[in-house]
Amino acid sequence: MNNRMNKKDLRCSISRAIRELDPRVRAAAGEQIIGQILKLPAWGRADSVFAYSAMDDEVDLSELLITARTQGKKVFLPRIEEGQREMCFFEASPGDCPSAPVPLERHGLGFLQPQGRGGVEGVPRPGSVVIVPGRAFDLRGRRLGRGGGYYDRWLAGLDPGVFLLGVAFGCQIVPAVPCDPWDVALPRVLNDSLTTAPGP
Template structure:
């Protein structure tokens, strides 16, 4: 450790020193490159792990997550009229569509994220079980442009990886963090993840915004203490 009290090793080596270390300023270009390379390797590893799970195991995990998430949402006041931003599962992500159907039937207004402008915040278009979806950015199914645009009270975020601070490792596009930074008031954010995808840290950078909660197949795994 340097005399200024910071670790002398860059993040690519920090795991050998202290697995919870990160520089919250993250302004050093070499450190940022190291973090980017490390995250790329972790994305590949975690995506491969998820793909190797059998359909039965993925379905069981999705069902368990839906059950735990339903309880969390009920406790957090997801009532009739609440706007909840979900997601359409791709790349072996946990499938929450049965729960989205149930919530819709209960009067919760469901929205799905869409990219209308590259490198800009997401928009959230209303979804119902009868909505005709079309292929959006990265061929992800999204409601059509004429669908009503909503502002979420609660936003769900699929996680490739996550850490105990509530920081999320996504696919690297930065859309979710960019969107949260633009929303005021900020919605309650809930990460959806597999328990085995927990990391000691993602080495958060200045643009990373922590999730409020993380729900896995084992239950509520992260709850930040500074939220009501």
């Protein structure tokens, strides 16, 4: 079986596992993960955070991003233009926060993203915190996405001084993720089992 088929099967398996999680368990997991992130020294030092607006089956970081704004950090969220293969990040704010520099709109894939391209486009600098979702991660930090390749292309160009981490529910951590040469591994992954893989 080739990698493409392995990835498809793993995505289906993980999707089922997440659907079977009680919503209260998901919420509690998100709170645990946010608590871990807030304790990271890199979070305290960072002046900018690059994250995401969660879909229903992803770790919800809304409260973390609101906290970031209250701490004076700039929050950037991804935007994907319909029909294009690139992903850019623009300064935004989650939820109904009235101080949002750019309003949010719903993308065809279901997630919220900064509206238009009139806002401030952000590029992570050394010390920026970048938080990445995924379908699955393994103990070597290898990541399986949704199959579009947006994050792999974007991550490949980041400065090595960026503080990069993935976040996931415990059921998304697997022994091994099938990889292709272009897949980008993450140096650390946080999940609600309070483990970090593979770096501190």
